[in-house]
Amino acid sequence: MEKTILEMEHITKYIYDAYGKPIRGTNVKILSDVHLDVREREVHILIGENGAGKSTLMKILGGIIPHDEGTVRLFGQEVRFTNPRQSQAMGVGFIHQELDLCLNLDVAENLFLGQEIGRLFSDKREMYRQSRLMLEKLGFDIDPRTPVRRLSTAHQQMVEIVKAVSRESKIIIMDEPTASLTQAEIDHLFEIIRNLKRQGVSIVYISHRFEELKEIGDRLTVLRDGGYVGTIDMADFEHGKVVGMMVGRELSCMYHCSHRPEAGEVLRVEGLKIGPDTVPIDLTVHRGEVVGIGGLVGAGRTELAKSIFGVRRYFGGRIFYHGRAVAGRTPQQWIDDGLMYLTEDRKIEGLVLPMSIEGNITLASLRRLFPYTRLKPRVETAIAREMIDKLRIVCRGPKQAVNTLSGGNQQEVVLGKWLSAKPRLLILDEPTRGVDVGAKAEIYEIIDGLAREGVAILMISSELSELINMSDRIYVMRRGTVSAEMRDPAAFTQESILAHTL
Amino acid sequence: MPIRRKISGFVKNNGSVIIILLLVLFASVFVKNFFSLRNFALLLKQAAIPAIACIGMTIVLMTGGIDLSLGYMIGLSSISVGLLVKTYEVGIPLAILLTLLLGLLVGLFNGVCVQYIRVPAFITTLGTGYILLGVAQIISNGASINHMPDVFLALGKTKIGLLNTTVFISLAFCLAFYYVLHLSTYGRSLRAFGLSEPASRLSGCPTARLNVSVYMISATLASVAGILLTMDVNCAQPTMGGGDYTFQVITGAVLGGVSLYGGVGSIPGAVLGVISLKIINNCINLLNVPYYWGSAVLGIVILTAIIFENVKNRKL
Incomplete structure (x- = not known):
């Protein structure tokens, strides 16, 4: 058996702010006691429903956010990354789901970004030469002079892979790499992955597509609701069993279903x-x-x-x-x-965050409530209070700014907005x-x-x-x-x- | 902590009031001749016309946009009303009406460029501003028009007590736009739009129309300011207003707590901001500060105001 090169144990991460720091006084965990171990030359699949914590776990490994509890051991050495550069230096390459290449630069410039060759002026010719070698080594037919903007998503992905490989990554994280690829491109990608494996690289592979997993994976770890469910060998892969591990619980008492179409x-x-x-x-x-x-x-x-x-x-x-x-x-x-639409994105499309609860709740019904354009503060407050009571929004009062509420309460404010606008659909x-x-x-x-x-x-x-x-x-x-x-x-x-x- | 929060909350919400109180206090103690009824009347007269322009700017700033053509619109409307009244001998009411209409059209053009052609407001209005300046000089051959008719001048210069009619006209605009921005659904939608364009659009606010309308309001109010200025100096000039005026108006708005990032601001704040600016100018004059120091002092004031705004917005 190959030796284990990465061990993540008891990883816990609390809900965090824009800087990756845990929000003060919170006990909401987005990752709780999660394990992951990756062996040399393996493709380790990470699977789970949306919001299960896959991306968060990978962000910890990639040094984008630090973990709060638990240990990460890489090549036997305990590490705690505070920025992506550190994890890169330790041999972790991260290919994000949303590719993060500089679209206005060409392929070679992207490959050498931050590590340009040459002192005062970058030695373009050398960079192109080396880029071409790297691309050829992996069997990619891309001209290093092409601006990345002109490449297809699949080709951009290849550039990302070359970039990760060129920095001598020992572990490459691929977050849903096939989401936007065609079948032929996927086949090519898998060939590259096998190639990388032969060169001694391990891959953490996030995907939802079951058929792929069987083809490429060696082992599989399932996460659910921020917790660790289990790790199995792909030899023991059974569709039903994995789905069962992914969805797990049954919370039927949560649901009310008394309506009739x-x-x-x-x-x-x-x-x-x-x-x-x-x-x-x-x-x-x-x-x-x-x-x-x-x-x-x-x-x-x-x-x-x-x-x-x-x-x-x-x-x-x-x-x-x-x-x-x-x-x-x-x-x-x-x-x-x-007809009304409650958006998926609450903070940007759903709410005017700095505005008060009442301002948000009446926003969609201004014309109906105040047809003569004059706002009536008392009417507004009354409607907001009614919604606060009806939806049990926990707040100090209708004038409280929405950005100080918890996520659940914010969502109820959005619901309150649509409820007070009298929807038919x-x-x-x-x-x-x-x-x-x-x-x-x-x-x-x-x-x-x-x-x-x-x-x-x-x-x-x-x-x-x-x-x-x-x-x-x-x-x-x-x-x-x-x-x-x-x-x-x-x-x-x-x-x-x-x-x-x- | 609660007391500190209360104090910081008060400072945050009433920044312009505090600035003006401090300024008046400081000026009254240290500046001779400042604390007099005549000086106060003068201050109000000086602030009246920029205040009208500042209301328009505030409304544009509420959307997160900016109107750099405002000062040039003042020049264009000045020379337009001058030409219409003196050269073409159009009746005064019609001349004023046509000038306002011109403002409305310029605003429409700005608004359409910003909203539908998606040119950033900064660039659009910078461009139209120079066009307006050019047009003003072309139609006047660069010359001013002096000696406007007495009836025309009387509209702005009749004294009521210590104050000009201009001050009362300005006050009327302030009150009207206080209603628009603070008590109407229009103002509410505008605020929501300025704070979050996607959320307000998806909540049914007519964001496209709002975004066009603010430039129309701004340019029309600039026309009003241009006409009133023409009455004040008894001379229609194509170079009246200008870029400097625009920046003074923006400074006033920022001093009054209007955010350059949109969504935050009030009419009383903007008006107090303009008055603060005029107090500073007034003190510079009364203290016999050399003329060239004036703009340096103004620059310091602008920077201080913007830094203050940034700090206060960071600490929620």
């Missing part, structure tokens, strides 16, 4: 293409119905929601609202007509992301209550248990289109949904 059709989408080459999407939502949309991040769920809501260009297709064809509506027009994009368990249950109760009042709900979610327990119907999306519609709630299982997402 009614007959009236609220929204119908026909042949909507969210990209120029994607397969058209058809979907319907009825009164009092909770329709779930499952799928992986990047499957086009948010794009679909934004296309409907009129904040994103789409490529053909028709939208019917209450039976009438509508086109080219702005968010303002949709909101006036009762509410699109929820990851309504419980970054929200603790207690607040989650409250949000489910609110969603159920809305549906009981006849509001149609379209709920995008990456949490399978949430989809299964809340939805009356589920559409699963994959590669920019709906890959399956599941009509029978009794048949909703995590496995059946996952089967359509992967």
Whole structure:
């Protein structure tokens, strides 16, 4: 057996601020007692649902954020990285999901970024020569003079790999490297990975695609909700077992499901293409119905929601609202007509963070509440108080600034904003992301209550248990289109949904 | 801690009031002839017209934009109203109306460039500013127009007690825009837009229209300022206002606590900021500080104000 080169033990990370420092006085853990050990010449797969802590763990290894508790041993030596340079120097290469090359520089300049050859002036010719050698060694056909901007994503990825290899990395982290690659490109990537293995490099590989894992992986570690579930050899890989490890718990008491779908059709989408080459999407939502949309991040769920809501260009297709064809509506027009969209991104798109709770709650209903343009502070405060009571928002009062609230309470403020705007169809994009368990249950109760009042709900979610327990119907999306519609709630299982997402 | 927070909160919210109180106190003690009714009346008269321009600038700054063409718009509107009244002998009400309309159109152009063509406000208004200056000089051949009709002058220069009508016109604008910015849905949407464009757009605020409207307000108020200035000096000049004026107005707004990053600011603050600026000028004059020192002092004031703003915004 190959020797172990990296051991991460009992790694705990508390929720942190923009500088990676733990937020004062918090006891919210995003990683709790996690283990990871990587052997020489192995491809170690890291898997888990969204928010399971994979990226956080890798950020610790990559020196982007420090860990709070636990130990990291690299080549037998205990380390605590405080910046990425230190981890690079120790032989850790990180290929991020969002590639971070300088688009305006050429390939060679990127490869030698920060380590240019030459003293006062960089020796371009030498850099090009060495770059060409490095590229050839890995079998890439890229001209080092090409500006990175002109390369395809796949080629950019290759440059990243060359960069990681050229810095004599012993461990290379690949965060969803195949997310934007075609099959041929994936095959090439795997060839390179095998090649790297032969050269003695270990790889930590994050991916969701099961078929790939079997092909390339040696061992696999599963994380769930920031905790460590287990590590298995790929020889023991069973699809069902791994899915079981990924999803684990069943929290059925959290869910309220007392609503009944009614007959009236609220929204119908026909042949909507969210990209120029994607397969058209058809979907319907009825009164009092909770329709779930499952799928992986990047499957086009948010794009679909934004296309409907009129904040994103789409490529053909028709939208019917209450039976009438509508086109080219702005968010303002949709909101006036009762269609609202709770965004996935709470802090940038959902809330005006420095503004008060009441300012945020009334923001979407200003025109309805104050048709003569004059604000009535008393009316505003009353509405905010009503929402604070109804949604049990923990705060000092309606005038408190939203950026001082916890994530769950912030989310409830966003919900309050849409509730007070009287929705007829509410699109929820990851309504419980970054929200603790207690607040989650409250949000489910609110969603159920809305549906009981006849509001149609379209709920995008990456949490399978949430989809299964809340939805009356589920559409699963994959590669920019709906890959399956599941009509029978009794048949909703995590496995059946996952089967359509992967 | 709570007391400290209370004090810091008060300083943060009332920065301009504190600045002006300190300035008045300091000036009253150390500057001869400062503390007199006549001097105060003079101060108000000096602040009245820049205050109107500053309201427009404040509203643009609320969106996170900036209007560098404001000073040149003053020049263009001055010469326009002068030409219309004297050369083309258009009736005074119509002349004023046309000049305001010109401001509205210039603002529309600025707004459309910023919102729809996505040219940064800084560049757009810098460009249009020079165009306006050019146009003003072309239509006037670079010459000023003196001796405006008495009826025209009377609109701004009639005394009511110690003060000019200009001061009261300015006050009316301040009150009207206090309503607009602080008591209306327009002002609320504007604030939300300035603090977070995506969140306000997705909450149904008409962000595109808001963004265009602020430049229209700014340029129109600059026209008002240009007309009033023409009355004040009894002379229509194409070079009235100018870049220097723009920067004075921005300084006033920043002194009054308006953030250059958008979303933060108030009309009373902006007006007090302008008055503070005029107090500083006034003291420089009264103390017989050499003329050339004036701008250095102003520069120090601007930097101090911006540093103060940054520090206070960092410590939430």
